[in-house]
Amino acid sequence: MECPKTMPLDDESRLTAAVRDFFIAQNAAELRASVAKLPPNWRDERLHDADWEQTEFAFNRLFVGPMALEAPPYASVYLEDEPQVMGKTTMLVRSVYEMIGLVSPWKNTLPDDHISLELDAALALHRMLHAATPSVRGQLQELRVFFLEEHVQVWVPRFCARIEAAPSVTPVLLCMAAALRQWLGTSIARQG
Amino acid sequence: MNHSAVDQAQKAIGCAMSRRKFLGCLAASGLLAAFPGALLRPLEARAQGGFQEGLEMFRNACPRNCYDTCSIKTFVKDGVIQYIEGAPESTFTDGGLCVKGYAYTRRPYSPDRVKYPMIQSGRGSGNWKRISWDEALDVIAKKFIEINEKDGSMLGLALSKYSGNFGITNYGVEGMMTSLGYTSRFVGTPCWPAGIDAQNYDLGDMWCNDPEDLVNARYIILWGANPAWNSVHSMKYILEAQDRGAKVVCIDPVFTQTAAKADVYWEVETSMDGALALGMARHILDRELHDREWVRNNSLGFEDFADYLRREVTVDWAAEQSGIPAEQITRVAEEFATAKPASIWIGYGMQRHVNGGASVRSVDALVAMTGNVGKAGGGARYGHLRTWGFNYHALLQKRPEGAVGFLGTGGPMGDFDFTGDVQDEYTDRPLNMNKTAEEILTADDPPVRVLWVSCKNPLSQDFDRNKMVRAFQKPELIVSVEQYFTETVALSDIVLPVTTLFEEWTVNVSYWHYWMSINEQAIKPMYETKSNIEIAAALSKRMNELQPGSCTFPTDIDTKDWLAREFNQGIYDLFGISSWEELKNGPVKAKMHPASWHDLQFGTPSGKYEFRSELCAEHGHQALPKFKEGRKPYDKLRLLTPHTKFGIHSQFVNIDWMEEFNPEPFCYLNPKAASERGIKDGDQVRVFNKIGEVRLEVKLTEVVPPDVVMMYTAWFRNNPYNCQNLVDDEASDMGAYKTGMPGVAIHGQFCDVARA
Numbered sequence: 024m025e026c027p028k029t030m031p032l033d034d035e036s037r038l039t040a041a042v043r044d045f046f047i048a049q050n051a052a053e054l055r056a057s058v059a060k061l062p063p064n065w066r067d068e069r070l071h072d073a074d075w076e077q078t079e080f081a082f083n084r085l086f087v088g089p090m091a092l093e094a095p096p097y098a099s100v101y102l103e104d105e106p107q108v109m110g111k112t113t114m115l116v117r118s119v120y121e122m123i124g125l126v127s128p129w130k131n132t133l134p135d136d137h138i139s140l141e142l143d144a145a146l147a148l149h150r151m152l153h154a155a156t157p158s159v160r161g162q163l164q165e166l167r168v169f170f171l172e173e174h175v176q177v178w179v180p181r182f183c184a185r186i187e188a189a190p191s192v193t194p195v196l197l198c199m200a201a202a203l204r205q206w207l208g209t210s211i212a213r214q215g
Numbered sequence: 216m217n218h219s220a221v222d223q224a225q226k227a228i229g230c231a232m233s234r235r236k237f238l239g240c241l242a243a244s245g246l247l248a249a250f251p252g253a254l255l256r257p258l259e260a261r262a263q264g265g266f267q268e269g270l271e272m273f274r275n276a277c278p279r280n281c282y283d284t285c286s287i288k289t290f291v292k293d294g295v296i297q298y299i300e301g302a303p304e305s306t307f308t309d310g311g312l313c314v315k316g317y318a319y320t321r322r323p324y325s326p327d328r329v330k331y332p333m334i335q336s337g338r339g340s341g342n343w344k345r346i347s348w349d350e351a352l353d354v355i356a357k358k359f360i361e362i363n364e365k366d367g368s369m370l371g372l373a374l375s376k377y378s379g380n381f382g383i384t385n386y387g388v389e390g391m392m393t394s395l396g397y398t399s400r401f402v403g404t405p406c407w408p409a410g411i412d413a414q415n416y417d418l419g420d421m422w423c424n425d426p427e428d429l430v431n432a433r434y435i436i437l438w439g440a441n442p443a444w445n446s447v448h449s450m451k452y453i454l455e456a457q458d459r460g461a462k463v464v465c466i467d468p469v470f471t472q473t474a475a476k477a478d479v480y481w482e483v484e485t486s487m488d489g490a491l492a493l494g495m496a497r498h499i500l501d502r503e504l505h506d507r508e509w510v511r512n513n514s515l516g517f518e519d520f521a522d523y524l525r526r527e528v529t530v531d532w533a534a535e536q537s538g539i540p541a542e543q544i545t546r547v548a549e550e551f552a553t554a555k556p557a558s559i560w561i562g563y564g565m566q567r568h569v570n571g572g573a574s575v576r577s578v579d580a581l582v583a584m585t586g587n588v589g590k591a592g593g594g595a596r597y598g599h600l601r602t603w604g605f606n607y608h609a610l611l612q613k614r615p616e617g618a619v620g621f622l623g624t625g626g627p628m629g630d631f632d633f634t635g636d637v638q639d640e641y642t643d644r645p646l647n648m649n650k651t652a653e654e655i656l657t658a659d660d661p662p663v664r665v666l667w668v669s670c671k672n673p674l675s676q677d678f679d680r681n682k683m684v685r686a687f688q689k690p691e692l693i694v695s696v697e698q699y700f701t702e703t704v705a706l707s708d709i710v711l712p713v714t715t716l717f718e719e720w721t722v723n724v725s726y727w728h729y730w731m732s733i734n735e736q737a738i739k740p741m742y743e744t745k746s747n748i749e750i751a752a753a754l755s756k757r758m759n760e761l762q763p764g765s766c767t768f769p770t771d772i773d774t775k776d777w778l779a780r781e782f783n784q785g786i787y788d789l790f791g792i793s794s795w796e797e798l799k800n801g802p803v804k805a806k807m808h809p810a811s812w813h814d815l816q817f818g819t820p821s822g823k824y825e826f827r828s829e830l831c832a833e834h835g836h837q838a839l840p841k842f843k844e845g846r847k848p849y850d851k852l853r854l855l856t857p858h859t860k861f862g863i864h865s866q867f868v869n870i871d872w873m874e875e876f877n878p879e880p881f882c883y884l885n886p887k888a889a890s891e892r893g894i895k896d897g898d899q900v901r902v903f904n905k906i907g908e909v910r911l912e913v914k915l916t917e918v919v920p921p922d923v924v925m926m927y928t929a930w931f932r933n934n935p936y937n938c939q940n941l942v943d944d945e946a947s948d949m950g951a952y953k954t955g956m957p958g959v960a961i962h963g964q965f966c967d968v969a970r971a
Contacts, residue, residue: 088331
């Protein structure tokens with residue numbers, strides 16, 4: 024899974040959106056559809072040959088339930104001493120969204136620090152910066168640096184490690200953990 | 216909004232301008248529109264109320280199966296619970312919660328919650344798919360229609376529900392069953408049935424004094440109860456009574472935390488409580504310390520009882536049976552009879568035996584013969600349901616037109632049977648809750664085709680677990696309504712995520728104290744959770760779409776409105792309020808005399824306290840509170856499975872804060888029994904008997920007698936431990952009269968232990 028160091032904007036956005044959609048998928052069809060959205064240079068063989076029903080079972084064991092999650096997709100679990108959602112970390116992430124005028128459609132029913140919402144915010148920041156006027160660009164950039172470096176970069180590698188070590192992990196899930204790591208590397212690199 | 220989080224983020228971005236101005240600039244730049252396919256939405260101006268700094272307070276109530284039913288204040292900021300505390304308005308809760316209660320904030324926000332409706336591909340396989348509510352209810356509704364067509368009734372649908380959530384609107388689960396037709400119901404109670412019947416034979420109802428009135432007692436016997444762990448708020452009244460000079464005696468086979476607080480502790484031979492009470496009664500009679508006037512005016516059959524005592528009971532015999540020295544029996548008997556008022560708290564532990572009802576009757580007799588019934592500071596305290604007179608609006612649903620049911624039963628459908636006196640041609644089919652496994656395996660015509668489980672964890676709490684695992688292979692569909700992935704969910708086909716107390720409206724009262732608390736919805740239901748009555752409504756909607764008229768449950772409900780519908784003038788009068796809305800100001804206490812039976816008008820056929828109960832005899836028991844033998848031992852050691860401090864049945868032990876104190880199960884063994892078996896403290900042992908075994912670490916301790924193995928009833932999320940591997944479904948003597956089925960001899964169990 025080689026990835027160019029400076030990915031064209033389109034590809035980075037496509038990668039972000041695909042990974043975002045993957046981690047919030049509700050069934051095998053959505054998992055498969057999200058993987059299909061990956062940029063062409065990300066089409067790993069393992070993704071083509073996947074058993075999507077088994078992937079769905081494994082995905083649920085790691086991220087959804089009903090059993091205790093093998094790799095909870097919430098930042099709080101990795102950043103707080105006690106693995107509870109809706110605490111300090113969730114609220115910090117919520118405040119970041121609100122600073123850029125965004126709010127989760129599932130406010131107070133799904134923790135704001137779900138990986139897919141955070142990827143969505145990263146994508147929004149990326150796009151906003153691209154279009155921002157000089158009056159806000161500086162602050163947006165500062166916010167992006169804060170969000171990615173002080174928050175996302177701290178927990179996402181731990182999340183990926185948890186996925187990789189999960190008893191139920193499958194090739195597709197490993198592949199998407201790798202995609203997530205790669206996205207992170209690229210995004211951080213882009214900050215300069 | 217967490218203020219420090221905002222501060223932190225603002226500080227981090229070095230925000231020179233205000234948030235409002237920054238947002239204004241973003242808007243002016245045209246950057247606040249949603250991107251196609253994005254998840255996050257533009258923040259509407261009015262939604263910026265999210266930055267509010269104040270805490271909102273909501274009223275909640277602990278709905279668990281616990282004496283204390285605490286009144287809770289919940290503090291919420293930006294829609295998120297920050298902390299909870301005990302409501303000071305209830306003098307019983309008195310501003311404090313228990314160790315479990317303080318962990319409540321962990322429940323809605325645990326990452327391990329059951330979040331979505333899910334369906335298992337192969338029962339027990341662990342292969343789950345997330346499905347929508349519509350899909351889940353479609354599968355269930357079609358199955359209901361199928362079994363109704365196949366059997367000509369809904370009797371193939373069985374409900375397993377008990378005490379996981381006592382919020383009154385949760386009786387909507389039973390209401391949902393009724394609204395589908397005549398179904399099968401697991402009837403009875405594992406907890407306290409023998410004692411309920413015993414008190415009904417003696418007094419005409421189960422009705423305890425106000426626990427706050429314990430301060431007025433001058434002598435207190437805590438008999439088979441461990442309030443220091445299981446009713447922590449009651450302890451302050453016991454300690455206050457002690458400070459005022461009352462003597463406190465604790466009788467228990469195990470040296471509990473309560474025993475440690477008592478003035479006298481008796482390590483009674485398990486199941487010999489009746490013999491001990493009768494020995495005390497004989498001594499009181501011999502010393503003529505009984506209350507002749509009270510007995511003459513207010514009781515029936517005392518002379519027969521006295522004759523029995525003189526003829527068949529001696530203090531020495533009682534000492535031999537109970538293991539308590541005769542001189543101690545006589546001393547405490549004299550003290551108890553002469554201290555006025557004196558009270559006995561009869562715990563549920565002592566009646567979980569094949570002679571449990573008989574033992575409770577003997578203890579009742581001791582309280583009555585000393586004239587302590589009907590008096591403040593007195594009483595044979597067991598429990599009560601005097602404050603439970605709600606409308607049961609959610610429960611009382613109509614059957615669908617033409618529904619066909621079971622013929623030939625009319626008994627109570629449980630201890631909390633509020634179905635009223637409606638007599639139909641048909642009834643639901645009663646199945647014995649205490650033999651759930653056996654009933655699932657053997658019920659026929661029709662068999663249990665669909666099992667609906669709510670407010671219950673049968674794989675953890677019901678008896679003979681190996682048989683239960685076999686039983687759970689039989690139904691065609693098993694639906695569990697749960698907050699966590701229990702062993703029962705693991706063996707279900709569909710799990711439906713249910714709300715916590717913070718996410719629904721309801722009202723709670725206690726079976727011990729006299730307070731009533733509203734339970735407000737403090738936060739939005741997390742994920743896709745629904746309350747039990749919302750599930751019933753959604754199911755009804757789908758049933759009626761598929762087959763109009765197949766379910767009478769309303770299809771569109773509001774939990775707040777349904778809470779309001781539980782109230783009636785009787786409840787308002789009893790609690791001295793004019794509207795349920797007043798409960799928002801805090802819990803209220805029933806305007807009842809602190810002493811049960813204070814008017815000495817008993818609910819028995821004679822209207823008196825009945826030492827001799829013909830009704831009891833008619834029901835196949837002894838008319839007098841005579842001694843009855845316990846279960847004959849079938850193995851070398853007795854097994855006791857009482858409640859842990861860190862959980863209530865299978866609830867709470869899985870919560871992370873509880874795990875910190877109580878990370879794994881242990882069994883407790885006396886050093887004498889251990890040395891006979893070459894077992895050392897900390898060894899891994901195998902506890903086994905005729906129905907199964909458990910493997911766990913042993914702790915050696917003299918708090919348990921040499922002939923006992925003790926382990927707590929609990930469900931650990933990361934440990935296969937289950938004490939029900941060793942507890943069979945042997946019936947207790949009483950319970951069928953008032954709860955529909957006899958109880959279980961939970962403490963009449965035997966086993967052996969060896970190094971693993």
